[in-house]
Amino acid sequence: MKVNILTRTDKRMSFVVDGIDVETANALRRIMLTEVPAMAIHEVLFIENSTPLYDEIIAHRLGLIPLTSDLDSYVLSEQCKCEGAGCERCQVGIQCSVAAKDANRNVYTSDLVSLDPKIRPVSDKIMITKMSKGSKLLFEAYARLGLGKDHAKYQAATKATYKYYPEITINQAALKDYEYKGDNENDPLVTMCPRNVLKWEKNELVVTDLMRCNLCGTCMRGLETPKGAVVVKAVPGKFIFFLESSGSMPPDRIMREGIKIFQEKVGRFGDLVKELIEKQGRAG
Numbered sequence: 451m452k453v454n455i456l457t458r459t460d461k462r463m464s465f466v467v468d469g470i471d472v473e474t475a476n477a478l479r480r481i482m483l484t485e486v487p488a489m490a491i492h493e494v495l496f497i498e499n500s501t502p503l504y505d506e507i508i509a510h511r512l513g514l515i516p517l518t519s520d521l522d523s524y525v526l527s528e529q530c531k532c533e534g535a536g537c538e539r540c541q542v543g544i545q546c547s548v549a550a551k552d553a554n555r556n557v558y559t560s561d562l563v564s565l566d567p568k569i570r571p572v573s574d575k576i577m578i579t580k581m582s583k584g585s586k587l588l589f590e591a592y593a594r595l596g597l598g599k600d601h602a603k604y605q606a607a608t609k610a611t612y613k614y615y616p617e618i619t620i621n622q623a624a625l626k627d628y629e630y631k632g633d634n635e636n637d638p639l640v641t642m643c644p645r646n647v648l649k650w651e652k653n654e655l656v657v658t659d660l661m662r663c664n665l666c667g668t669c670m671r672g673l674e675t676p677k678g679a680v681v682v683k684a685v686p687g688k689f690i691f692f693l694e695s696s697g698s699m700p701p702d703r704i705m706r707e708g709i710k711i712f713q714e715k716v717g718r719f720g721d722l723v724k725e726l727i728e729k730q731g732r733a734g
C-alpha cells in the first residue's frame with residue numbers, strides 16, 4: 451500500500467492510496483470515520499442550573515461539542531488500568547461557572563475551562579444556552595475518548611470518501627478531422643465535461659486537472675466526440691481519498707491512525723485464523 455498526499459490544510463486533506471482493492475478502500479474509509487478515537491463530553495454533574503434549558507438538554511449539547519483530542523496522552527477508558535472508572539489517563543474534567551449578574555447573557559464554549567489545556571473545544575463560539583439576568587450555570591463535565599461507531603459525537607472525521615483514480619487517454623489522431631473553432635468556451639468537447647477537465651491547447655485536446663474527473667464518461671459518449679478520441683477509465687487498485695476533520699486532530703493523524711487500526715485488525719484476524727487451523731489440526 452502506497453500513500454501519496456495531494457492537498458492538506460488544518461481540517462481537510464486528499465490523498466492517493468495505491469495497491470489496494472475496493473474492499474480495503476472501503477474498510478479504510480469506514481475505520482477513519484468510525485474507529486479513530488476522539489474526545490467528547492460523556493458525563494455532566496450539575497451543581498446549579500437556572501437557565502431556560504433542562505440539565506439533560508445542556509448535557510446533550512455539551513456532548514456534541516467537538517473537542518481537540520490527544521491520542522498520545524489518553525487511552526480509551528475500557529482499555530485503561532482504571533477499568534472505566536475514570537482517571538487522568540482516560541478522562542479530563544471540564545468546568546463551567548457562569549452567572550448572569552447584571553444583564554441577560556449567553557453561555558459559549560469559551561466559558562468552558564478544561565483541566566488539560568490540550569483538550570478544549572475546537573471553537574470558542576458555539577452557544578450552549580442563553581441566560582436571563584440573575585440566573586446561574588455551574589457544572590463539572592468529564593470528557594473521554596470514544597469511537598464514532600458507538601456515538602457520532604466521537605467521530606474524529608466528519609467526512610471520509612474515496613473515488614477511483616481516473617486515467618484519461620486522448621487520441622489526437624482520432625481528432626484530426628474534428629473542427630476546433632478556436633473557442634474553448636463554446637467547443638462541444640470542452641463544454642461536454644461537467645467538471646471542466648478538458649480544453650484545447652495549440653490545437654490539441656488536453657487534460658487540465660485530472661483530479662477533477664469523476665469518471666462520468668460523458669466526454670466519451672458525446673455525439674460530437676469522434677470515435678475513440680477520448681478514453682476515460684479507472685486505474686485498478688488506485689483510489690483518491692477525501693478526508694475532513696471535526697477539528698479534533700489534524701486530518702493526516704486521522705489517516706495514519708486509520709491505517710494503523712486497519713493493519714492491527716488484519717493482524718488479529720490472521721492470528722485467529724491460525725489459531726482455528728491449529729485447533730482443527732489437533733482435533734483431527
Ligand SMILES: [Zn+2]
Pocket residue numbers: 527530531532533534535536537538539540541
Ligand atoms: Zn482510566
